[in-house]
Amino acid sequence: MRRSLATGLLAILALALVPPAGAQTREETLIYSLQSDIDNWDPPNSVLREAIILGYHVYDHLAVRDLKTRRVGPNLATSWTNIDDTTWEVKLRQGVKFHDGTPFTSRDVKATFDRVLDPTKKMTARGNHAKIKAVDIIDDHTVRFRTDGPYPLFVERLTAQVMQSDKVIREKGHEWMQENPVGTGPYKLVKWNRKQEHQLVRNDDYWGPKPAFKHLRIRIIPEKATEIAELLSGGVDIIKAVPPDQMDVINKSGQARTGTSPILRTAMLQLDQASRSGPNPFTDRRVRQAANLAVDNDAIIKFVLNGLGDRVATGVNPMAFGWDPGLKPYKQDLAQAKKLLAEAGYPQGVDVLFNEGPPIVEPAIQQTNDAIIADMTKAGFRVKRNYIGDNTVLVARIKDGKAGSMFNWSWGYYSVFDADAILFDVFKCGENYSYYCNPALDDLIIQGRSTLDQKKRTEVYVKAQKLLFDDAAYLYKWGLRGVWGISNRIEYQAPADEVDRMFLVTPKKK
């Protein structure tokens, strides 16, 4: 008994010490790292940024953004025209094949949108395309989209929907699609070890330019310090969201470098003008203006963020369609700020509550909050700080209208480079994430989304930004910049839309 027990224990130990092995040549392999994994391989059924990124590698979209010009151009669609205010005709690329060999045709476009728009399917992406009423097949490579009223964001939104196969949707079904992506994209999925790694291999039948690296591994490394160590020891080639204070470590290592890019995300402190959380001093415009005049954001960007920010006059990002370059941001003016507070009835200063968020989306948020509050204090604001460590809790409180008089907020536009993508969600009366309400602005927002005339839209958004600036809707901060860590063995351009494209990576020329 004793001996068999000992043998048994030894056997368990032996098993324990010999985990399964897996090998690949490093030369032809590119390794990209993410801090958290996707929930499924069905991009329209996921809300995660990681799902968007991985989707780009296995699937194709009808249209894609050119990273240099930031304009949307053809991809699986070769052209689009609006026949009338509510009909778009889209021509499709010929000779494209899915990974299972079936050709890509208009049936796949229709099946993809039918599936996403079907309310019973409860797909996450449905909201993005809710303006589309139906997709009609004209011939094998022509489709028509019918929209519910004029839909100026139609082309932008084509970049947000991967094309899935009609055959797979019909024959394999929803359940199967959660783990088995069949796309037309530059890479094919070989293996997915949940929360560990995705192994992809180049699609040698790809219709477009073929990726330089044959193998692509996407590793999940939750701990930032480990991610950076992997980059420096050559275990990983690209990491994202490098903290500003680690940039030097990477740049001086001789192994890797950092790359930065402005990204489509603006940060602000929302002020409860709409008094969703109850009466508060910020319902008075003078108090909001005083807050904007109190803070020296230029100095904060320069000294706290190492220059990793782009000053904005309102919430509209410089990269978004409709941005007004003529509108200059608030400049610090403490005397004027104090004067406005006194006029508003607070000559002795005013108490406000500040709900602070965790450092998940905005780099160095703690440090920039410290600096902002120091400035506000100089102008007479007495800020009571309340730290909320869990971002989901903060977001839930914001949605519930319980976020208080002032709170951290940043908005990523759902990657749609258009002013409407922030104005509607963050500034319109009654929207979940808006603590501002002004019928005059709402009129402009509706005007802007009801016409296809881009010139007219630009005029509308210039007016809207002027209004938001004068009314000091929120405390405006800056457009964020992303920081990537890039191995010296490769060439890579940091992307403005926060979508890393590994198929564009090339080996460094020697």
Add this chain to the structure above:
Amino acid sequence: MKRYALRQVVQLAVVIVGISMLAFAILHVIGDPVTLLLPQNAGKDEYARYNTLLGLDKPIYVQYWKFASRAAQGDFGKSWYADTPAFKLVLERMPPTLYLTTAGLVTALLIALPLGILAALKRHSFVDSLCTMVAVAGQAMPIFWLGIMLIIIFAVQLRLLPASGYGTWRHFLMPAFTLGAFLAPITMRLVRSGVIEIMNMEYIKTARAKGLAERLVVIKHAFRNACIPVITVLGLQFGQLLGGAVITETVFAWPGVATLTVDAIRNQDFPVVQCAVVLLALIIVTVNFLVDMIVGLIDPRIRVGA
């Protein structure tokens, strides 16, 4: 021995039923599950529909029976987050954690046994102080710090080992050492005090008096008896080790069940939490059962006394 084993098995069964009740209760003590599941603006009809759908309108004992009988077949429902059966998710992630904790346990023993015995035999000497220092240092070092230090030294500076990940024996060394270093100090101190106590026993004097070599006295007579408290404590520490595994897994990007469980708790993914709690508890209970068996084998007084 058979009777002793039988008693232990009965105890095991009772504990497992208790755990399944606790796991069942998780969903009910944190609030109304339907409110958690539904969006803010859901109407009364939808609420009622989901209540029936989840079977929450039935009496509590019926609900428990349904949960327990399904759980016994490995059906904990689908993850609310990943659209996959919870059991499959948890089971996939179980082996890495078991490998890691076992390797951590072995490492801890490899450090603790020699050092503990050495410290006891050379009591109050320089060697003893050195061992105590190692123990104190080990206990004072947080796992994440030790893990990151190892990565910086062995992966970034020396380029000897991969910084993180899972797959080959080289991936194993740093996580196993990190976890082992977490458990080694307490084990070492136990071994030391156990051996010291036993070395003063009458039967050791007898062994020496009958002329046994000191080496044999230590290995055959002292060590075997000193093992009993050590094995018991190791069994109890196994749960602690799983706690340590959460951090070790995070630092080394180790795809284990410990991080899965913590993520599931954070995401309020209850089927996964319930499944993980039940399976992990089963493992801990089984380990403790094995410990009891081993202790019974080593020390006849225990199995006879029982």
